[in-house]
Amino acid sequence: MASENFDSAAPMAASVKILIAGGFGVGKTTMVGSISEIAPLRTEELITELSAGVDDLRGVEGKTTTTVALDFGRITIDANLVLYLFGTPGQDRFWFLWDELARGALGAVVLADTRRLDGSFAAIDFFERRGVAFTVAVNCFEGAPLYTPAEVRDALDLDDRIPVLLCDARDRGSCKNVLMTLVEYLIDRAATAGVR
Secondary structure (H helix, E strand, C coil), rough: HHHHHHHHHHCCCCEEEEEEEECCCCHHHHHHHHHHHCCEEEEEEEECCCHECCCCCCCCCCCEEEEEEEEEEEEEEECEEEEEEEECCCHHHHHHHHHHHHCCCEEEEEEEHHHHHHHHHHHHHHHHHCCCCCCCCECCCCCCCCHHHHHHHHHHHCCCCCCCCECCCCCHHHHHHHHHHHHHHHHHHHHHHCCC
């Protein structure tokens, strides 16, 4: 009987929508691709001369592709929790998509690049205005200035409770650490909100 099979099925894992956000060229597509247990969905297109004067390529002059809608991936944390990852486009001209991508998101990772740290302010402001909890993960690019998480926190004028950590978006273990830090932060926020 079908009902017997359904009744004996294991409970479904909770699914959580997480955004991977930040400025242009900070490593969002790389992070989603590094951590996803499925082949990630990517909407990358070649950067052409038509974007000259429209997109700020300062600091990422060698970049040849760009995300025009979103990146999508999935990671199972354990039998009870699955994270669905949505990488946002970084250029200003695609920011209209962020509102739709943020709908239903439980939290976000703001990926930052110390060579262009000012590119993080818009993403931080976006999540603060919407009340979406976030962590800041500094993608440590080769040759980029290296700062401590405390120095990055001060430069971005972040609340002491917001986690800031260093990462390598190419490394699965580093990306998993970022996501686990975010999940722990979300749990702590929920517990603190329940106490009030």
